[in-house]
Amino acid sequence: MRTSVQELIAKSKDKKSKKIIEKLIxxxxxxxxxxxxxTTIGIVLTLIIETVTFFTRVPLADFxxxxxxxxxxxxxxxxxxxxxxxxxLKITGIAIVVAVPIGISAAIYLxxxxxxxxxxxxxxxxxxxxxxxxxVYGFFALTFVTPVLQSFFPEIKIFNAxxxxxxxxxxxxxxxxxxxxxxxxxxxxxIRDGALAMGSTKFEVAWKITVPAALSGIIxxxxxxxxxxxxxxxxxxxxxxxxxKFDGDFTGSxxxxxxxxxxxxxGDAGYGTTIYYSIYxxxxxxxxxxxxxxxxxxxxxxxxxxxx
Amino acid sequence: MxxxxxxxxxxxxxxxxxxxxxxxxFFMFATALALLALVILLYRIVSQGAGHLSLEFLTNFASRxxxxxxxxxxxxxxxxxxAVVAPTSILLGVGSAIYLEEYAKKGRITSFIQMNISNLAxxxxxxxxxxxxxxxxxxxxxxxxILAAGFTMSLLILPVIIVSAQEAIRSVPRELRDASYGMxxxxxxxxxxxxxxxxxxxxxxxxxxxxxxxxxxxxxxxxxGIPxxxxxxxxxxxxxxxxxxxxxxxxxxxxxxxxxxxxxxxxIVLMVVLLFMNSIAVYIRNKFDxxx
Numbered sequence: 001m002r003t004s005v006q007e008l009i010a011k012s013k014d015k016k017s018k019k020i021i022e023k024l025i026x027x028x029x030x031x032x033x034x035x036x037x038x039t040t041i042g043i044v045l046t047l048i049i050e051t052v053t054f055f056t057r058v059p060l061a062d063f064x065x066x067x068x069x070x071x072x073x074x075x076x077x078x079x080x081x082x083x084x085x086x087x088x089l090k091i092t093g094i095a096i097v098v099a100v101p102i103g104i105s106a107a108i109y110l111x112x113x114x115x116x117x118x119x120x121x122x123x124x125x126x127x128x129x130x131x132x133x134x135x136v137y138g139f140f141a142l143t144f145v146t147p148v149l150q151s152f153f154p155e156i157k158i159f160n161a162x163x164x165x166x167x168x169x170x171x172x173x174x175x176x177x178x179x180x181x182x183x184x185x186x187x188x189x190x191i192r193d194g195a196l197a198m199g200s201t202k203f204e205v206a207w208k209i210t211v212p213a214a215l216s217g218i219i220x221x222x223x224x225x226x227x228x229x230x231x232x233x234x235x236x237x238x239x240x241x242x243x244x245k246f247d248g249d250f251t252g253s254x255x256x257x258x259x260x261x262x263x264x265x266x267g268d269a270g271y272g273t274t275i276y277y278s279i280y281x282x283x284x285x286x287x288x289x290x291x292x293x294x295x296x297x298x299x300x301x302x303x304x305x306x307x308x
Numbered sequence: 309m310x311x312x313x314x315x316x317x318x319x320x321x322x323x324x325x326x327x328x329x330x331x332x333x334f335f336m337f338a339t340a341l342a343l344l345a346l347v348i349l350l351y352r353i354v355s356q357g358a359g360h361l362s363l364e365f366l367t368n369f370a371s372r373x374x375x376x377x378x379x380x381x382x383x384x385x386x387x388x389x390x391a392v393v394a395p396t397s398i399l400l401g402v403g404s405a406i407y408l409e410e411y412a413k414k415g416r417i418t419s420f421i422q423m424n425i426s427n428l429a430x431x432x433x434x435x436x437x438x439x440x441x442x443x444x445x446x447x448x449x450x451x452x453x454i455l456a457a458g459f460t461m462s463l464l465i466l467p468v469i470i471v472s473a474q475e476a477i478r479s480v481p482r483e484l485r486d487a488s489y490g491m492x493x494x495x496x497x498x499x500x501x502x503x504x505x506x507x508x509x510x511x512x513x514x515x516x517x518x519x520x521x522x523x524x525x526x527x528x529x530x531x532x533g534i535p536x537x538x539x540x541x542x543x544x545x546x547x548x549x550x551x552x553x554x555x556x557x558x559x560x561x562x563x564x565x566x567x568x569x570x571x572x573x574x575x576i577v578l579m580v581v582l583l584f585m586n587s588i589a590v591y592i593r594n595k596f597d598x599x600x
Contacts, residue, residue, distance in 0.1 A: 231432025
């Protein structure tokens with residue numbers, strides 16, 4: 001006996017298992033999608049809970065206002081966060097000085113001057129630069145950039161802020177270049193053509209048309225680069241040293257927030273000691289800094305976006 | 309009467325052309341500088357480490373003596389780590405992407421999840437290490453095992469995988485779905501039999517690139533408490549282990565100059581692994597790049 005198509009359809013509609021699957025899958029997938037939200041909640045809760053424990057032992061005011069970071073002292077350990085923040089800002093400052101001019105110049109070159117062939121070569125190479133693990137950059141800073149700097153400026157120590165700062169800058173160049181280039185390429189060609197037809201040179205088009213129009217994207221890329229530089233860990237752990245200092249010295253050993261977390265994790269700070277909880281307090285401070293930067297970047301690219 | 313003084317125009321134009329040239333040179337120079345940095349970096353590492361590369365380097369365990377130091381435990385450890393990270397992060401990532409692209413209604417919850425993903429991508433890796441230390445190592449008592457480190461890494465690269473999978477799913481043309489629905493397929497049938505097969509090259513490319521980030525990450529492993537000197541190979545996911553970047557970090561931070569060479573050799577191995585993964589990604593992208 002042959003079943004008709006209608007009967008087949010009716011039969012398949014009756015299948016209970018199929019109905020259940022169609023109902024269950026969205027729920028299952030929603031649970032999967034909520035993992036990313038749970039991760040954020042997990043990070044925030046972890047940091048807050050352990051940081052609160054830290055503040056039951058070290059007064060909040062000492063942490064926020066203190067300018068001495070001496071966690072390993074046998075008696076009278078001091079936990080003033082500022083030396084670590086200053087260390088982080090030194091690295092970030094140098095990185096930005098290196099990365100912003102080069103990154104934005106590269107973006108202008110790629111979007112305004114370069115031929116398609118050049119772009120086809122340069123962009124993947126920049127991607128490779130972005131894919132190099134940070135541990136490799138750290139090794140490069142320690143074994144190449146520092147000795148080279150030392151041969152020009154003998155007063156620079158083995159561990160210093162300048163060399164890792166420069167290398168962190170090199171690390172964020174691809175990010176600033178490619179995000180800025182994206183912003184510049186999204187400026188409509190008609191505006192550019194209009195300016196060229198009025199007799200502008202390519203530089204005038206770039207400087208007076210493209211860059212102002214893409215400014216929101218460019219600033220956002222710089223702020224994201226800043227956030228990456230603040231959170232960068234391995235380069236500073238290897239090449240910047242481990243001396244938290246509250247001064248303006250760039251030539252000697254310093255310590256950043258990230259490098260402190262690594263230093264403690266590497267050693268055997270027993271679970272439950274004040275030092276153990278201090279890495280969460282430092283991590284929380286770091287998290288707040290990068291979070292502020294990321295939100296600022298998002299706000300910038302939304303607030304100043306020109307719609308065409 | 310002449311309306312345009314040609315002389316004047318030419319003089320002014322010349323100046324502007326010169327400025328254009330100067331800046332073109334400057335922009336080119338800056339781009340070349342960035343590329344030069346990569347060349348110097350690669351040249352330095354290869355020239356430093358190539359001498360130490362040998363079959364023994366791949367088959368020896370770590371050692372106090374630089375000439376005997378090998379990378380076996382770290383290489384095998386990294387492979388174990390990937391064996392945990394790849395399925396975990398791809399399942400979670402693709403699942404989330406399917407939900408966000410196919411099921412989620414445009415609204416507050418969806419845009420909240422979306423915003424959360426992009427914020428998560430900006431959290432420093434060392435903070436993910438703190439999360440892993442508290443949740444996986446301590447609360448779930450996984451210790452410094454492959455599983456604990458693997459879960460931490462999976463969460464770290466999850467945002468990257470979700471975003472690339474979303475893009476891949478979004479690029480599947482509407483007509484394919486409509487045709488599938490038109491033939492009477494249910495939503496899930498359409499996703500499994502039509503959308504995913506069409507989106508898989510994009511998903512794989514994005515996932516491999518994310519995994520190659522995970523294989524080079526060091527900071528979360530240090531915070532989670534992964535040891536360096538390991539004289540045995542792990543036999544299961546609950547065993548402790550060491551990984552390539554950890555081993556390189558340890559060698560780099562040793563004061564003896566000989567260990568710098570060993571570290572460079574380790575970096576070459578890591579870079580070859582990365583190169584291999586990236587070529588697979590590029591190959592998949594080119595081979596299956598169907599433009600609808």
